Amino acid sequence: MAFFSSVLKRLSRLKSLESDNLETPMKRCLSTFDLTMIGIGSMMGAGLYVLTGTVAKNTAGPAVIISFVIAGFVILLAALCYAEFGARIPQTGSAYTYTYVSMGEFWAFLIGWNIVLEYIISAAAVARAWSGYFDEMLDHRIRNFTYEYITGGPWDHPLLAQYPDWFALLLIILGVIITVLGANLTSKINSFLTILNICTVILVIGAGLNFVNVSNWKIEGGFAPFGISGIMSGAASCFFAYMGFDFITASAEEAKNPAKSIPIAICTSLAVVAAAYIAASAVVTLMVPYYDIVPEAAFVDAFRHVGVKWLMYVVGVGSLIGMTATFLTAMFVLPRIVFAMARDGLLFEVLAKVNSHTHVPVVATVTLGVLAGILTLVFDLESLVEFLSIGTLLAYTIVAAGVLVLRYEPAEAFTIVDKHTNQDTIEMNLKKKDETSPLNSVDSHLHGGEVRKEFNGCRILRNARPGTIPAFAVFIMSIFMFTLAAVIVFCGDALAEARFWVIVIVVIFGSVVLLCFFVLCIHYQNTSIVTFKMPLVPLIPSLSIFCNAILMMNLSYMTWIRFAVWITLGMMLYFCYGIRHSKLAMSLEEENNDLNRYYIMPAEFRRLMATTECDNTK
Incomplete structure (x- = not known):
């Protein structure tokens, strides 16, 4: 029993935040x-x-506009969670770091492990797409040359590409070279390419407005020919168009003023991208009937349809510019996650080395560039692209849950304590803070995690340690949200027919979710946060968890199988290496925390640790 208790403590240990989060190599x-x-x-x-x-042709028709609006709303919920964490914890690692602080080491490793694969596949897929698009503009000369002089014809294997894409490999190498030269240079190149892409999009949309035909929204089923189901399915596809805002938080450790910049950058970039997607989908469906759209090159064919050939080349160049910016940002943030995990000891230490001149984790950048290059060169990435979604959605879910957990932690849980300060001084300072705080009232941050006075009659809620009941409610609510989402997705026909058994299940699961949400609402939040705070907590994070659950349940079973295999490999790595080399574990094992000068933890837990140390010395 003692062994399992020890393992559980290791898995759930939380990362401490240093007194100066802005210090970084x-x-x-x-x-x-x-x-x-x-x-x-x-x-x-x-x-x-x-x-x-x-999406317009195959899924939603002209109602793809609504699909983008719905997807944008869902992604905004997750983005606000990231914005609050990114402002409070300005360190590289994005969802990995946030999970380490709020949920524990094991969950943090799994999230980081999935994000690493997500970014590798993302970089490889964009490089392959860039090469394929460019090759198409050259009438497939690169492919034909490879068939004739290298492979002797296409490869016939379901897991491999039809031919090795050497041009995409060169793009990966170029991306690695640019990235290792420094964040400043990479950001300037990316900003230049992104501005060109924005200008191209504005030109294309503006030119397309001259050829709109409102009647295209009235033919063959009207504005929504595939109905509500088509709009929702389209929203699930459009959701992945917005993926990438977390690249901003992954770069937090290199931001000049992260507390201010990260929330502004996330909200601004989402607004610009959502406007571009909505405007583009409106223009293309007004220029061409949705059933005549060519999915692979919608705008190119649309301008060919109206006889403006010069804009076809503008769209082609704009596509390459946009993909280049996406590829470069993926290559830029990819080593940052690995650097954060290696710095914490959960991955090999060599990956955390930062070049003293460029301030870039060169070893991590080159290593991951090699892995992305191998995937780009020989693998067919179409079957792996869907895998990107499940890891991302899981990260979004954990971050939303983490926001809820930390919002209901007491204020003293985030008091930075020096190791040389004795317990009497700590308690005296906290008491003084209680007495002098201008927020000293029933609703002040000093009551964070406690049940509201109107519900003090319940002994369990009144006597529980502040923050414990809300954290438990978040855990239970998340589980039942996923089960409710599974019932809605897999028993949709029975639900539409109003069958008694499925209605009973939905009512029971929904009641548990609402009960947990009610438990959160009757507890005080920690309002002492001085950086960006997400509005409407706990509503927005709870909605984010449920929306992510719905989208995850719509993924194919093969995606879940691949996900299980990747998770299994990650667990093997963690239990064989990470759990024993964790810097947090080493610092906690040192006498008097010599390697961990500053730490953040509840006062009750500090007393428990002190008592345990006294017992061990006897």
Whole structure:
């Protein structure tokens, strides 16, 4: 029993925040503008020129506009969670770091492990897409040359590409070279490419407005020919067009003023990208009937349809520019996650080394560039692209849950304590803070995590340690949200027919979710946060968790199988290496925490640790 208790403590240990979160071996050189361009560049790539036409023709029709609005709303919920965390914890690592602080080491490793694969596949997929698009503009000369002089014909294997894409490999190498030269240079190149892409999109949309025909929204089923189901399915596809805003938080450790820049950059980039997607989908469906759209090149074919050939080349160049910006941002943030995990000891230490001149984790950049290059060169990435979604959605879910957990932690849980300060001084300072705080009232941050006075009659809620009941409610609510989402997705027909058994299940699961939400509402929040705070907590994070659950349940079973295999590999790595080399574990094992000068934890837990140390010395 003692063994399992020890393992559980190791898995759930929380990362301590240092007294100065701005100290970093990396160079803080990114402005709000740079971060905004990173966000726009990561989201407004090939999806604008390809996904818009694909969803319009095959899934939603002209109602693809509504699909983009719904997807934008769902992604905004997750983005606000990231914005609050990014402002409070300005360190590289994005969802990995946020999970380490709020949920524990094991969950943090799994999230980081999934994000690493997500970014590798993302970089490889965009490089392959860039090469394929460019090759198509050259009438497939690169492919034909490879068939004739290298492979002797296409490869016939379901897991491999039809031919090795050497041009895409060169793009990966070029991306690695640019990235290792420094964040400042990379951000400037990305900003330049993103501005060109924005100008191209404005030109294309503006020119397209001259050829709109409102009757195209009235034929063959009207504005929504595929109905509500088509709009929702389209929203699930459009959701992935917005993926990439978390690249901003992954670069937090190189931001000049992260507390201010990250929320502004996230909201601004999302607004710009959403406007571009909505406007582009409106223009293309007004120029051409939705059933005549060519999904692979919607705008190119639309301008060919109206006889403006010169704009066809503008769209082609704009597509390459947009994909280049997306690829460069993926290569830029990819080593940052690995650096954060290696710095914490969960991955190999060599990956955390930062070059003293460029302030870039060169070893991590080159290593991951090699992995991305191998995937780009020989693998067919179409079957892996869907895998990107499940890891991202899981990260969004954990971050939303983490926001809820930390919002209901007591104020003293975030008091920075020096190791040389004795317990009497700590308690005296906290008491003094209680007495002098201008917020000293029933609703002040000093009551964070406690049940509201109107519900003090319940002994369990009154006697529980502040923050414990809300954290438990978040855990239970998340589980039942996923089960409710599974019932809605997999038993949709029975639900539409109003069958008794499925209605009973939905009512029971929904009641548990609402009960947990009510438990959160009757507890005080910690209002002492001085950086960006998400509005409407706990509503927005709870909605984010449920929306992510719905989208995850719509993924194919093969995606879940691949996800299980990747998770299994990650668990093997963690239990064989990470759990034993964790810097947090080493610092906690040192006498008097010599390696961890500053730490943040509840006062009750500090007393428990002190008592345990006294017992061990006897």
